[in-house]
Amino acid sequence: MVRVITQETYDEVVKENIDEFEMTPEEAIKEAVAQFEAQGVDLSNIIKDLALGSGDNHVVTENVARLKELCSGDKYDHDAVLKELSVLKAECEKDIARRVRAGKEGAYKVLLDLLYSKYSKLCQELSDHDAKFIINVLETITALMEMQPDLLDSKGVDLIKNILDNVENEDILVATLKWTTTCCVKHEMNRQKLFAKNIAENLKLLLKVTGNYKLLSDTLQVIRKLTLDDDVRVEFGKAHDHAKELGAQMLEPLTNLLKENTKPPLVSELMLTIASLLVRHELCKMVADCGVDVLFTVLADNYDNVTVVQQADKLITALAGHDDVKRDLVKSGIVPVVVSILSRHSSNANATALTLKCIAALCLREPTHGQQFIDSDAPEAIVECMKVHPDNANVQKNACWAIRNMVARCRGQNVKFHELGVEAILNAAYDKFASDFGFDIKSALRDLECDVKLDEQWTGQGVQLEH
Known part of the structure; x- marks a missing residue:
């Protein structure tokens, strides 16, 4: 349990160090801080600089x-x-x-x-x-x-x-x-x-104001903050309800704004805001109906901009929550674009993790999508990213999801991953991250038909059951 003290208590200790132990102000502050920290006291709410005065004279x-x-x-x-x-x-x-x-x-x-x-x-x-x-x-x-x-x-x-x-x-x-x-x-x-x-x-009215980047940017920030669920003091918040209502009112104007702002500084904020509101199937469909072709324009205009790419990954992942929208995205040709992005930004761990998550979402329950990713050389890009970021938990976990979803209903393509040596990479990841997401790694190994020992999640106690 964290211990706290008042400002007055802290000031008294510093004053005592100066008066009774003849320390300089700097020495008195250093000693008081060390003393309280050794006792496990949280000093984050304490003004420590005595030069500013003490007590009522702060x-x-x-x-x-x-x-x-x-x-x-x-x-x-x-x-x-x-x-x-x-x-x-x-x-x-x-x-x-x-x-x-x-x-x-x-x-x-x-x-x-x-x-x-x-x-x-x-x-x-x-x-x-x-x-x-x-x-x-x-x-x-x-x-x-x-x-x-x-x-x-x-x-x-x-x-x-x-x-x-x-x-x-x-x-x-x-x-x-x-x-x-x-x-x-x-x-x-x-x-x-x-x-x-x-x-x-x-x-909603402020979204219509043109020519003021700061105003639009801060409007987008408020929209996103209203959808947060970050207050640990509240057991059940209304983040979903807020996102649903805001999405119904604003996704159409936000998507239209994205079409008009495909380059920085607004493009990233617009995509992040849209993604934060996609909490229901009908909202994903609403954005799709407004035209998701803009994503191709955004990625083409910002291919080398890692910040924009990360927000585009988040938006594509959110849209892929709707199966019909996901299929339309793939039919539109998003697969080779995503694979190209993965290769281009493989040195950036955050971008890599988000792109892998995007691949996993696009392939979920869609064997034909997995086949398209395999045909677009996604296995090589995925394995290379796992090699580049062996100690990054997000990259390794999302790679496991991507591999699983690509081959789960397309086992004939396992040989491609085996040729790339993925089994050894997954086993090495298991040695590092078994306690964090060992189940995901074993699931990827299982769907790749590798030798893997699956733990029995529940076993009986040997007590005979009676009807």
Whole structure:
């Protein structure tokens, strides 16, 4: 069990090291950190630099206090507030400890009140000065809430929705979307609250805005974050429901955007977003009906771009979840393209693993597809990748899946893999990864008709059964 302490406890120990043991501040900090770490104490939420002060004199504490004082009246000095916002943002960007400290001091409420004080102007024609001020506040609250999204309350949710509903200034929208993204990471309830406000409709409208890469990129990020299932505190989230609803509304415009943006910087984000929404068969079919031929254009235009290739692999794998779409992809000629990509980017472990997973998905329960991959020299490429990345678990596991799905219903092609020496490679992989995915390796060996000892998963206890 992880042990935690308060900032005050840490400060007292450092102060004691200085006063009683006559250490320098640097020595006192080093000794205190070593002492607590030896006791198994988690110091991630502790500000360790004594040079910033101690107790009530921490820079963060003083900064938040000055902000409260400056904003206490109906009118305040904007330039002075901007100066303090700059300090608070810089402190929050340093580490989680400072963000936690600022949160405990009430920085969130101060910043939210500042935004609400300007809300009436948000719906009007903004001056450059007002726009700059609002963006600064939004950027500061985003920095404050990084890795501590619990600060968001119903008032903050309402403000996000109101800004997206009423504001036309694109820079303010970008800052608001970044704040929204931060609120959604590792926080299921925030995602549900925002989704309940029908934020999906705002995101759909933002997809239609042209000529602003940042705005579109941040819109795509929010869409993806709403489909996450990363909050360990929640047993059952609504990631699937969110993805299903977002997919029904947005897959068509997203696919059309992909047709218009087949090169970086947007192509990778568009494919990643589309793939994250393909959680049901009808959604895969929707994208296919919009035209998956764009994938061939994307791969042709970005053949040497490993980042784009990886996202294309993810999208093809997701689309292959629908059997009819998978067959249409193969009929369209995707097989030689995928094999060529595997060979081209064989030196990159991540790209190799994703391409192998793509091959496995395209061959699943489709013997004719497996035959096409074999005819396109996929065995040579797969075996070569396994040799290049013998210590990479993802490459080895996905290669096992690809081999299995290629030969499971096409055993006549086993000889090709045997000629390439795949049995020895698989056995070597088993020696390294038996505890991780030994079953997958043995299954590949079994379908290749190699000598393999399969473990009996369950055996009786010798007790006679009675009717």
